[in-house]
Amino acid sequence: MTQQSKIFPSVDAAVADIPDGASIMFGGFGGAGFPNNLIQGLARKGSKNLAVISNNCGTGEGELGILFKNRQIRRVTAAFPGPGATYFQEQFDKNEVELELVPQGILCERMRAHGAGIPAFFSPVGVGTDVAKNKEERVIRGRRCILEQSIGADYAFIKAFRADKLGNLVFRKGARNFNPVMATAAKTTIVEVEEIVEVGALDPEVIVTPFVFVHRMVVAKGLRYV
C-alpha cells in the first residue's frame, strides 16, 4: 500500500494541488532532463505567483518558457536564463519578473546544503563581483569568501529515466544534471519517469536517488525541446 501510493495516475493528478505562491525547483540542463510533462501539467493547472529555481528560463515556449508566457512566475533563481528564454527576457526587461542570478555551482551547492541540513556556507565564488552584494564577506584561512544561504523549495519537479515502485531512481547520461540534488532539497519531490519497474529490479549499487527523496511519480514519455 505504502509502495503504491507514490504513483499518480496522470501528470495532471500529480500537480493538481500546487497552490499559487508555491516555490518549485525544476531539473534540466542543455535540453536534457527537463520535467517537461510536469511543466505542461503545471501550465494547464495555472498556479500563479510562483517562485521558481532552475538553471535556465526556458527556450521559446519549451521547458520553463510556457510558464513565463502564461505569467505564472513571479520570481526566478537561475544561473543562466539563456538567450532562448524569450518570454522571460521580455518580462525581465519590463521589470515584470524578479531574477536572482546565482553561479551555477553555488546554486547546486545551496540546494545540496538545504537537503543536507547545512543552513549556510562560506565560498570564494563570486567574491568581488555583483554576486557578493549584500553578502557577508570573511577571510577564511587566507581566502576571501562570502556567506551563501541554503535554498529549499516546496516542490521539486524532476525527470528521471527509470524508477522502481518505491521511488528509487536512475537517470540517463547528461539528463541526470540538477535532478538528484533538487530531489533532496524540496518538501515534495515529483518525478516524471519513462518507466516504473518492480521493486528489486534496480541494482542497489547503481541507484542514484534513493526512494527516501521521492514523494510522487508519474510515467510520461519524455518530451524534448531542441
Place this chain on the structure above:
Amino acid sequence: MTQQSKIFPSVDAAVADIPDGASIMFGGFGGAGFPNNLIQGLARKGSKNLAVISNNCGTGEGELGILFKNRQIRRVTAAFPGPGATYFQEQFDKNEVELELVPQGILCERMRAHGAGIPAFFSPVGVGTDVAKNKEERVIRGRRCILEQSIGADYAFIKAFRADKLGNLVFRKGARNFNPVMATAAKTTIVEVEEIVEVGALDPEVIVTPFVFVHRMVVAKGLRYV
C-alpha cells in the same frame, strides 16, 4: 603513458614516499572498505608523526591498530575511536596521542567541503555540546549553528572494489562508506583495488569516483579484520 602511470607495481612502492608528519585519511567503516594492504605497507615504511583522519582507530592490530601499536600516529581526527581500538585507547589514556572527536556526518561534510572548494559551513550538529567548544556560534534563520572548517589531507588511503586503468572506481556494498569523499579531499589519493580492468570496461553510469580524484593505484587482495 598517462594512463599507465597511476598503477604502482606494489603496495610498498605506492607508499614509499610518505614522509614523517604527513596527514592521511583512511577509508573504512564497520570492518568493510579499509585499505588494509596500504596500512600494512605504511607500517612497514614506518613514517612517523602522522596526523590521521579516520572514522575509528583500529581493532586490535587490525585496520589502523598497527599504526598506533608502532607509535606512528601523533594526532587523530575520528568520530568513533571504538572499543576495540586498544592501542589507541592505551595511548589516549596516557596523553600520548591527540584526539579530535567529530560527529560522523560532520566529518564527512568537512571532507566533502574541502574537496568541493567550500572553506567552512554552519551546521546545527553539536550545538550546546562539547563539540561546540571554541567554535563560533550563530543563529541562522532561527536555528542555532556552529561554524565548521573544511578538512583536507596530504594523502587519502582508500579501498575500492574495481578500477579501470585510468582510475575510475566502483565500490562494493557497504564498503563504499568514507572512501569516495576522502578521494576528493586529499592532494594524493592512493587506492588499493581488487582488480584493474581496461579503460571502457566500466559503465559510465555506475562509476562512483571519476578518475580525476585518483592518483595512485595498486592491486591487492582485500584484507579484512573481523
Place this chain on the structure above:
Amino acid sequence: MSKPRLTREQIAARAALELPDGACVNLGWGIPNLTAAYVPKGVTVYFHSENGVLGMGPRAAKGEEDFDLVDAMKVPVTLVPGASFFAQEDAHVMTRGGHLDVCILGGLQVSERGDLANWRVPGARGAGGIGGAMDIAVGARRLIVTMEHTSKDGARKIVKRCDYPLTALECVNTIVTDLAVIDVTSDGLSLREVAPGFTPEEIQSLTEAELHYSGKVPEMFAAKP
C-alpha cells in the same frame, strides 16, 4: 522496587510499535538495534545505516555473511528489495537533512525539554565516541530514545537537566524505557504508558523530571519473553 521491569528485548519490542508503515528508520547501538527484530507483521520498515545502506534486512544467516554488507554495529546483514547503497556523506544527508522518518537512539540521560546525553559517561576511562549520534539526533523527524529507566546503581536518567556530555539539545520526542513510554511535549514530559504492574506514582518516584499525567495511564505492551 523488586517488581519485574521490561527486558531490553521488551523495550525494543515496544519501541517497534512506534514505527509507521513505510517508514525509513535508523537504529543506534544497543537496545535500538534490537528493535529491527520486532517490527509488527504487516508493517514494512526500511532500515538505514550510516555507512550507506537504505533497506537493510535481517541479520545474515551463519555461513551466508557478506562482510562488505554490515550494519553500523559491524553485524553482517541482508537487503530487502528496493535497497540501495550510497556513500557515507550521502547517508548523513539523510540523517541531518531530516529525510528519515524515525530514528531510535540509546540514552544515558534525557532532560525534561528533550535534551539527550548518550555518548560518554563523565569520568569513564577512554575517549568515548560520538559516531553518527549527533547528526541523527539533530536531523531525525522523530527521535525515540530507548533505555533503562534508571542506571545500574539506581540513578535516575530522566532528569530536569542533563549533567552528562550532551548529544543534542531539544531533540527527543519519545522515551521508551523498561518502565514507561513518555512523550516530550512543549509543556514538559507526558506519561503515556506505564509498565504492567506499575503505577504512575511509582514511575514518577524513579524520574527526576516532573511527569504529567491524569486519570488512568494505560499499560505498556510487554512482549512475551
Place this chain on the structure above:
Amino acid sequence: MSKPRLTREQIAARAALELPDGACVNLGWGIPNLTAAYVPKGVTVYFHSENGVLGMGPRAAKGEEDFDLVDAMKVPVTLVPGASFFAQEDAHVMTRGGHLDVCILGGLQVSERGDLANWRVPGARGAGGIGGAMDIAVGARRLIVTMEHTSKDGARKIVKRCDYPLTALECVNTIVTDLAVIDVTSDGLSLREVAPGFTPEEIQSLTEAELHYSGKVPEMFAAKP
C-alpha cells in the same frame, strides 16, 4: 592596423597547445569550445562538462545524436573510453574544488592582475547569465582566457582594471588572443608570443595594461586555415 589577425579557429588551435597530455579540461562557450577540435595528435585530453560528464568526445555525427548527451552548449557529443556521468553538484566539486587541470573561458576584459570579466556587457539589454563561469574561474588549477585582443569597435580588452562586471578576481593564468599569448605573473603581464607579422610594440599599443617583454618575442603558432 589592417594586417590579418588570427581567426577564432586559430586562437582555439593555439590554446589547444597549452593542454598537457592526460589533462582534465573544461571549455566555456565560444572560442574555448572550438579548442576541442585542435588537440594535438598524441595528446589525450578528457573534456569535462558542468552537466556531469567527464570524457566527452567529438560532436556526434548527424543522425547519431543522443540529446541526453550534450555539452554545456547543448550540442550532442560522444564519449571517449573511460568517461563517466555524475550529477551537476559533483561536476562543480570538480570545478570549484580545484580538480580540473585546465579550464578555458571566453573573456570580455582581463586585467593586468588577472581579474576576469566575461558574463555581461554593461548596458546591454537582458539579464545576462553567469552559468558555471564563476565556479570554474575560482577553482581552475590553470585558467586560460581566449578572446579577440580588441572589441569589434576597437576597444582594448586587456586593461589595467576591469570596468565590466567581474567573473572572478586574480584568476587568469594565460590569455590567448588573435594577436598574442600573454601570461599573468606576479609582476604583471608577460608577453610570451606575438601573432605572425606583429611586433611587441604593436601589441602593446592595442593593450591598455603594460606588457613585459625583452629581446625578440617568438611568433604564435597560427594553424593553417
